[in-house]
Amino acid sequence: MSHVLAAVAWPYANGPRHIGHVSGFGVPSDVFARYMRMAGHDVLMVSGTDEHGTPIQVQADAEGVTPRELADRYNRVIAEDLRALGLSYDLFTRTTTRNHYAVVQELFAGLHRNGYIVPRVTTGAISPSTGRTLPDRYIEGTCPICGYDSARGDQCDNCGNQLDPVDLINPKSKINGETPEFVETEHFFLDLPALADALREWLDGREGWRPNVLRFSRNLLDDLQPRAITRDLEWGVPIPLDDWRDRPDKRIYVWFDAVIGYLSASIEWARRTGDPEAWRRWWSADAEGKDARSYYFMGKDNIVFHSVIWPALLGGYSGAGDHDGEPGALGRLNLPTEVVSSEYLTMEGRKFSSSRKVVIYVRDFLERYDADALRYFIAVAGPESNDTDFTWAEFLRRNNDELVAGWGNLVNRSVSMAAKNFGAIPPVDPAGLTEADEALLATARAGFDTVGDLIGRHRQKQAIGEAMRVVAEANKYLSEQAPWKLKAEADKPRMGTILHVALQVVSDANTLLTPFLPHSAQQIHELLGGTGVHAPMPVLEEVDDLDGGPAYPVLTGDYTVGARWEPVPLEVGRPLAAPKPVFRKLDPSIVEEELARLAG
Numbered sequence: 362m363s364h365v366l367a368a369v370a371w372p373y374a375n376g377p378r379h380i381g382h383v384s385g386f387g388v389p390s391d392v393f394a395r396y397m398r399m400a401g402h403d404v405l406m407v408s409g410t411d412e413h414g415t416p417i418q419v420q421a422d423a424e425g426v427t428p429r430e431l432a433d434r435y436n437r438v439i440a441e442d443l444r445a446l447g448l449s450y451d452l453f454t455r456t457t458t459r460n461h462y463a464v465v466q467e468l469f470a471g472l473h474r475n476g477y478i479v480p481r482v483t484t485g486a487i488s489p490s491t492g493r494t495l496p497d498r499y500i501e502g503t504c505p506i507c508g509y510d511s512a513r514g515d516q517c518d519n520c521g522n523q524l525d526p527v528d529l530i531n532p533k534s535k536i537n538g539e540t541p542e543f544v545e546t547e548h549f550f551l552d553l554p555a556l557a558d559a560l561r562e563w564l565d566g567r568e569g570w571r572p573n574v575l576r577f578s579r580n581l582l583d584d585l586q587p588r589a590i591t592r593d594l595e596w597g598v599p600i601p602l603d604d605w606r607d608r609p610d611k612r613i614y615v616w617f618d619a620v621i622g623y624l625s626a627s628i629e630w631a632r633r634t635g636d637p638e639a640w641r642r643w644w645s646a647d648a649e650g651k652d653a654r655s656y657y658f659m660g661k662d663n664i665v666f667h668s669v670i671w672p673a674l675l676g677g678y679s680g681a682g683d684h685d686g687e688p689g690a691l692g693r694l695n696l697p698t699e700v701v702s703s704e705y706l707t708m709e710g711r712k713f714s715s716s717r718k719v720v721i722y723v724r725d726f727l728e729r730y731d732a733d734a735l736r737y738f739i740a741v742a743g744p745e746s747n748d749t750d751f752t753w754a755e756f757l758r759r760n761n762d763e764l765v766a767g768w769g770n771l772v773n774r775s776v777s778m779a780a781k782n783f784g785a786i787p788p789v790d791p792a793g794l795t796e797a798d799e800a801l802l803a804t805a806r807a808g809f810d811t812v813g814d815l816i817g818r819h820r821q822k823q824a825i826g827e828a829m830r831v832v833a834e835a836n837k838y839l840s841e842q843a844p845w846k847l848k849a850e851a852d853k854p855r856m857g858t859i860l861h862v863a864l865q866v867v868s869d870a871n872t873l874l875t876p877f878l879p880h881s882a883q884q885i886h887e888l889l890g891g892t893g894v895h896a897p898m899p900v901l902e903e904v905d906d907l908d909g910g911p912a913y914p915v916l917t918g919d920y921t922v923g924a925r926w927e928p929v930p931l932e933v934g935r936p937l938a939a940p941k942p943v944f945r946k947l948d949p950s951i952v953e954e955e956l957a958r959l960a961g
């Protein structure tokens with residue numbers, strides 16, 4: 362048993378999230394966290410909305426609201442969507458809390474003290490009308506290499522060359538069309554080259570990572586450059602150094618502040634539990650965290666931040682690296698145990714794009730379909746290790762043929778037949794179990810090792826495949842044993858035995874599927890006559906900022922209750938609930954309706 366940190370990528374609060382976002386890391390991290398809790402580990406699952414940076418500032422300006430107002434709006438929408446999906450965060454918070462500002466500033470100050478943050482004068486583009494920095498991708502002009510007239514400041518989409526905005530011919534701001542001004546500006550840089558050797562040594566000791574992630578991360582180390590960690594912008598965390606902290610025009614870069622969210626959210630969680638040091642059991646590289654493991658879940662476009670940048674910040678703060686140094690007040694901190702990245706989900710063969718309307722938002726999806734139907738699709742057909750495509754036809758097929766006709770049918774016919782003929786969990790005939798009975802029970806029991814091991818190694822697709830294989834075996838068993846033919850009084854004990862075995866396997870399979878399908882798992886637990894919480898759910902709570910800032914909603918929950926990862930023998934004579942279908946069969950017409958929505 363150990364302390365397991367499930368650190369989930371932070372959604373950017375500039376709009377509602379679509380199903381591509383939750384497929385890559387949202388649902389998979391929840392499956393992992395739920396399983397680890399059921400297996401007896403002490404899990405801390407944290408995340409929140411990422412709310413600083415230029416895109417939110419630009420969008421807020423366009424809408425005539427403050428960045429804080431925009432972030433407030435989408436923080437709430439996103440938190441509500443994640444709650445509806447049943448994602449079991451211990452704390453889902455945000456980057457605009459005072460606690461987060463304080464932790465970011467502590468890391469910045471510690472890295473600065475140890476010599477890993479250095480000042481540099483650079484050339485930056487600013488907007489003459491606002492005085493704000495114009496990030497490279499907000500500048501457009503003619504490519505100096507191929508002459509394409511809509512090249513971006515960072516890259517030409519026509520010839521593919523990397524560009525510097527200062528080289529563009531006729532550069533223009535994409536925000537308001539004005540010509541940017543190029544000025545000298547002083548910024549702080551993270552001295553990544555000084556941390557490269559320490560990072561290489563750490564990466565060499567990693568085990569169990571997906572090989573592509575490890576290879577990609579090692580390659581990045583060969584060409585590490587110092588990286589800017591401050592910007593000319595008002596919207597962000599102030600720089601905690603004398604002569605800088607009161608400057609309204611200089612802020613810490615959003616990527617630097619957002620990755621620190623994993624740590625600040627853990628500290629916020631601990632402070633809210635009344636044991637403010639409790640976070641150290643998941644984070645301390647010293648004795649307090651000796652059995653701690655940390656797993657980071659993200660899309661593949663974010664690997665660099667988790668396998669290089671975040672470990673560099675943690676290492677530099679802890680005093681590892683070419684400049685050595687002393688750990689700050691938070692002590693020596695653990696680097697990630699594993700970086701679990703997913704590939705991309707596309708939709709009907711195209712990239713998700715909110716601007717081109719190739720999208721379905723989580724809340725629109727959940728208005729029409731059940732959360733577990735989506736969770737099932739993500740588990741069996743999500744972008745775990747390959748880019749995969751969401752199509753409505755495939756969603757319909759998976760839902761109707763597998764979830765409803767496979768799992769739902771097994772639950773429904775076992776419970777209905779037992780309820781009708783016995784009203785309760787029937788006893789096993791004193792004549793005993795047949796070989797077929799024993800074999801099915803053994804298959805279900807063996808699933809706990811197989812499925813658990815696969816989830817622990819982030820092979821969720823295979824894991825749910827194994828759980829569904831138990832379901833298929835049980836359906837085959839029922840068809841072969843045909844208990845509905847044993848209506849004669851003399852046959853009733855055998856009918857009871859078959860249904861007892863079937864219900865036991867339904868109960869076991871339900872536990873195996875609980876991390877994937879928590880909503881239906883609770884219902885099935887109740888159909889079997891179970892009481893109390895089987896699969897705990899997150900709740901959305903309004904809380905006060907711990908340090909006097911504005912109140913905000915958080916996702917949290919009590920996950921100490923619920924099923925364990927083990928078979929539980931059914932109690933003979935326990936009354937069964939009135940049977941009702943757990944999953945909804947969808948009409949084939951939804952495919953055309955959804956495609957029409959997408960086109961319209």
Ligand SMILES: [Zn+2]
Nearest residue numbers: 504507517520
């Ligand atoms: Zn070009």
